[in-house]
Amino acid sequence: MKQxxxxxxxxxLESSAKKLSVSRKSVIGAKPLPEQLKEEK
Known part of the structure; x- marks a missing residue:
């Protein structure tokens, strides 16, 4: 049962993590490109 x-x-947890990463991507996508590049570095 425990397993x-x-x-x-x-x-x-995996599915919620995926949802979080998707929402983060959409937030990043809403930013102008220079901001996006700064965050990725």
Whole structure:
């Protein structure tokens, strides 16, 4: 049972992390290019 729960939690964390990275990308995409380049370096 514990393993199953751990898997569910890790899957949930992975999906939420993906959602976060997607939202970050959209926020970065909304910025002008010079700002974007500064953040990437």
């Amino acid at each position: 199953l729960l751990a898997r569910k939690i890790s899957k949930y």
